[in-house]
Amino acid sequence: METAQLMRSARFRAEREDSWRKLEALVEEAERRGLHRMEFDAAKELAALYRQVTTSLAIAREISLDRALLDYLEALTARAYLSVYAPQERLGGIVGRFFTQSAPQAMRRNWAYVVAGIMAMFLGAVVGYLLYLEDPSWFYVFIPGELAQGRGPDASTASLRAVIYDEHSREGGLGAFATYLFSHNTRIAIFVFGLGAFACAPAAMLTFYNGIIIGAFMALHVERGLGYDLGGWLSVHGVTELAAICIACGGGLKLGTAVLFPGDLTRADALREAGRDAVKLALVAALMLLAAAALEGFARQLIQDPVIRYVVGWGIGALWLAWFALTGRTKT
Template sequence: MREGLFIKKNKARWEKIGAGLSTDADEIAKDFVQLVDDLSYAKTYYPTSRVTKYINGLASKIYLGIYQNRKEESNRLLRFWKYDVPLTVYKHGRIILFSFFVFFLFYTVGFFTAKHDPTFVRDVFGNDYVDKTEHNIASGNPFGIYQQGDSFFMWIAIMINNIIVSFKYFGEGLLLGIFSLKALAQESMRVGVFNYMFFDKGMGAKFVLAVMIHGLLELTAIVMSCGAGAVMGTSYLFPGTRSRLDAFKEGVKDGVKIVIGLVPVLMLAAFYEGFVTRYYTMPLLPNLLILASSAAFIIFYFVVYPILLKRKERSVHA
């Protein structure tokens, strides 16, 4: 085929590819294959022609585009936890802060209700659980309940359960976040009552040192999961210039980001509960280091880091 005819036959298609109008992956792949065929033909019959260099340039452009997209895909997971989750937490900081207020409020209610009504502990946990805990306390192993079973299987079971519970609490927020916050209030009260069981026996400090090894991360994740439910459930109340449906879709998306972002936190909390809490009689220093590192992570990742990211984002757009 003469070069002129070859150009005339394919010019329109090349120009369309060069304009980059197609965004469909299958169509881009098809264009790339055809360009490779064209380039192979041109190199065979017109090796020194400008049309060969032109086709090579088009093929290279598509190839680089595909490579860059793949690179972006591989970094998407890292970007999710590095940027998406912290910025979403910052965006809904007031609701999440309110969730922590609900937690501390009902934790206090549970603690002082148990203090003034001795039967309340058994109403909450049942006689069997309370009797077993009191037996452990009397035998000098107050947190022996965390030493049951195999560490690995305990970790897996707790991790799966807590992840399911966090998504459940999130899903309950569909109606204005009411049921998410109700679940949070119930869980908070149980924690307050549980704490009082040991405080009443003079083991308040031991409770913190033992249970909070895993509880600090676990409770933070549960509180924020309920907060994510409230984010979803209140999203359509004040839609602004958007439709309520669009506002709700965005609320669901943001809530899901928060809950998924908490999965590694729940995994680590379950690991601590399965493998570390059972050794709560460890020396004080490693115990404090675990608590301090967990607290530092929570404060940095969910409070300080989102603020720094937002400030950086504002400075870029200023």
């Protein structure tokens, strides 16, 4: 019985082995170079031989050939399937498509969530600003004393101005605040996105709180006649950095909305569907935070003129907006 099975396997293999070897060589070429770089005739033959080997595998299973032959055919079939049907796009193509299509299209599809994040930030800034004007002691509630380093309501106007423009003071005061603000905003961006799935509230509240910090800090300087100067200082990196928070918040709100209002889908399916765009928003926010880190680390120190600070900060903001609004539109 076993001898007869081996003889059937040997005869079955002898009749088809040439095509299997040829397919194996083509699969190796496709794995090494990629199907898109193969000659058309070779790629066409690969697809045809793949169909033949699947038939051989089905027959081999039906007539119960030896295990070694079945293992070989199963492995060859799996490799050929991946060569023919697996996505052929390389990492460079995926990254390029993200920048030219996926990211800006996701931003446009979810603009309402991003606007909601902007509104949460803006309202928080208004609240922080007004609370400070009502009672300056609120400043220390929102901004810890070790962070303020004496640049609070008790500081003189001259010392506040010196921190903004005096190169020797940059490592203290606003320099420390900028470092704290970036690390703080990075954590906030992660939290507002990750916690957004919990009924939206944490994402909106954290973004609101972040706005309160900015509002209180701005109110301090406006009260001393330094609002324009601080605005320029913040614009260099803050336009990009704070926009990233709002976009991350938008991604979190997208997830939270899917949980609250799944529609005809289960909540798990709705969350999975919403996650496709939400993750793209999170990646955009991460990219913007990296850009903000570079701006905070170099441009803020090198640029001292407030007008140029505004131009650089808001000019870069306009470039982000142009990317979101104009890139990846299909021609009609």
